[in-house]
Amino acid sequence: MTAATDAPADPWPAPRAAHPVDAVVTLPGSKSLTNRALLLAAIADGPSVVRRALRSRDTTLMAAALTALGSTVDTAGDDWTVTPGAFAGDARVDCGLAGTVMRFVPPVAGLSTGTVSFDGDPHMRKRPIGEILGALRTLGVEVDGEALPFAIRGSGSVRGGKVVVDASASSQFISALLLAGARYDEGVDVRHDGKPVPSLPHIDMTVAMLREHGVQVDDADANRWRVPPGAVRAVDHVIEPDLSNAAPFLALAAVSGGSVTVRDWPRSTTQAGDALREILATMGCEVERVEEGLRVTGSGTLLGIDVDLHDVGELTPAVAALCALAEAPSHLRGIGHIRGHETDRIAALATELSALGAEVTEHADGLSIEPAPLHGGVFHTYADHRMAHAAVILGAAVDGVLVENVATTGKTFPDFAGTWSGLIGR
Numbered sequence: 521m522t523a524a525t526d527a528p529a530d531p532w533p534a535p536r537a538a539h540p541v542d543a544v545v546t547l548p549g550s551k552s553l554t555n556r557a558l559l560l561a562a563i564a565d566g567p568s569v570v571r572r573a574l575r576s577r578d579t580t581l582m583a584a585a586l587t588a589l590g591s592t593v594d595t596a597g598d599d600w601t602v603t604p605g606a607f608a609g610d611a612r613v614d615c616g617l618a619g620t621v622m623r624f625v626p627p628v629a630g631l632s633t634g635t636v637s638f639d640g641d642p643h644m645r646k647r648p649i650g651e652i653l654g655a656l657r658t659l660g661v662e663v664d665g666e667a668l669p670f671a672i673r674g675s676g677s678v679r680g681g682k683v684v685v686d687a688s689a690s691s692q693f694i695s696a697l698l699l700a701g702a703r704y705d706e707g708v709d710v711r712h713d714g715k716p717v718p719s720l721p722h723i724d725m726t727v728a729m730l731r732e733h734g735v736q737v738d739d740a741d742a743n744r745w746r747v748p749p750g751a752v753r754a755v756d757h758v759i760e761p762d763l764s765n766a767a768p769f770l771a772l773a774a775v776s777g778g779s780v781t782v783r784d785w786p787r788s789t790t791q792a793g794d795a796l797r798e799i800l801a802t803m804g805c806e807v808e809r810v811e812e813g814l815r816v817t818g819s820g821t822l823l824g825i826d827v828d829l830h831d832v833g834e835l836t837p838a839v840a841a842l843c844a845l846a847e848a849p850s851h852l853r854g855i856g857h858i859r860g861h862e863t864d865r866i867a868a869l870a871t872e873l874s875a876l877g878a879e880v881t882e883h884a885d886g887l888s889i890e891p892a893p894l895h896g897g898v899f900h901t902y903a904d905h906r907m908a909h910a911a912v913i914l915g916a917a918v919d920g921v922l923v924e925n926v927a928t929t930g931k932t933f934p935d936f937a938g939t940w941s942g943l944i945g946r
């Protein structure tokens with residue numbers, strides 16, 4: 521296995537699974553759970569511990585942002601201790617390419633007494649944020665700018681109250697306002713007005729975690745969420761494995777005709793990645809809960825799939841790679857919003873899958889993929905961790921796939937390339 525300190529080659533020859541892969545894997549923690557837990561800990565009424573925190577680019581950026589605001593985040597071990605501190609003084613926040621940092625931190629930065637400046641990677645400046653900045657202005661926060669880079673001029677408190685947002689581009693707009701809302705003088709009353717909100721499981725995750733912190737959330741009406749003002753109780757969290765990052769590993773069982781078990785798959789979860797159970801079963805895999813976790817066994821045949829991924833758009837790159845290897849046509853629908861993810865994922869997948877021989881039709885809000893013989897070549901990843909996941913799945917099944925910038929997987933998975941090679945046994 522590659523040592524964690526060795527940088528993988530670029531482009532990286534994706535290991536080919538010459539035989540069925542039979543493995544049990546332990547995955548790092550969930551990005552979405554870790555970054556919510558860190559943020560809630562930083563605005564809570566006392567210190568708390570985030571156990572089995574994910575250590576990756578997105579989560580260390582969140583820890584750095586909260587530290588810059590005034591919290592103390594001890595990231596030394598696997599369990600991270602967060603001690604809230606007064607949000608005071610000017611600060612700079614690097615969002616990298618982390619949607620959770622760019623969307624979740626500004627609403628709490630409004631509670632600071634300083635000016636908090638935000639910037640990030642070149643592509644981050646293109647990801648949608650205007651709705652949150654507009655909402656914050658409505659709620660009484662002074663904001664400079666309309667997109668990254670922007671600054672929040674905190675006054676030490678936020679009035680809060682009613683606000684209408686169009687969250688059709690990202691569920692994170694809603695989550696962001698809810699996470700901070702209890703700390704606003706009037707709480708928040710957020711209404712969505714627009715095309716359907718994507719990634720609803722992620723809003724459910726936000727609501728569930730807020731309730732664990734003793735925050736009341738009224739989500740009884742569709743497209744409306746109300747959080748009254750109140751304390752955020754300090755609570756320790758144990759972070760579940762990242763089920764979205766399970767996608768390439770479970771896909772490996774499907775493409776190699778082997779069997780892969782992901783350890784500690786939760787019995788119940790708000791993670792969107794749990795939908796992989798149904799998706800992979802529909803594509804012909806055997807999916808079963810076993811004592812160690814979740815086991816997926818490939819049948820040697822991959823069926824095509826017609827599926828709406830609106831709720832679980834982040835699974836698209838891995839699913840699209842499987843579709844390119846399937847024996848019948850597939851249609852992936854309801855995912856126009858993923859054009860605003862780490863890259864325009866619909867365009868990127870259409871380009872890169874086609875470059876390897878796939879028959880792909882790009883739609884405004886989806887992809888159609890027909891069976892076609894694939895060949896090797898360089899798969900560009902556009903600094904998108906999940907494009908790299910798509911590339912390695914293809915590379916497991918097709919000779920000569922080279923993954924450009926596989927290190928981009930570090931956004932949510934430390935040493936992904938080493939773990940992947942170790943599993944295939946190169």
Ligand SMILES: O=C(O)C1=C[C@@H](OP(=O)(O)O)[C@@H](O)[C@H](O)C1
Pocket residue numbers: 551552553619620689690691692695718719722833834857
């Ligand atoms: O709140 C979260 O943790 C996330 C919400 C989703 O974002 P979108 O609603 O923008 O798709 C998801 O795709 C992203 O990976 C993580």
Ligand SMILES: C=C(OP(=O)(O)O)C(=O)O
Pocket residue numbers: 617618619620834861862906932
């Ligand atoms: C969309 C994603 O990330 P982000 O949290 O940066 O929006 C993702 O991880 O697929």
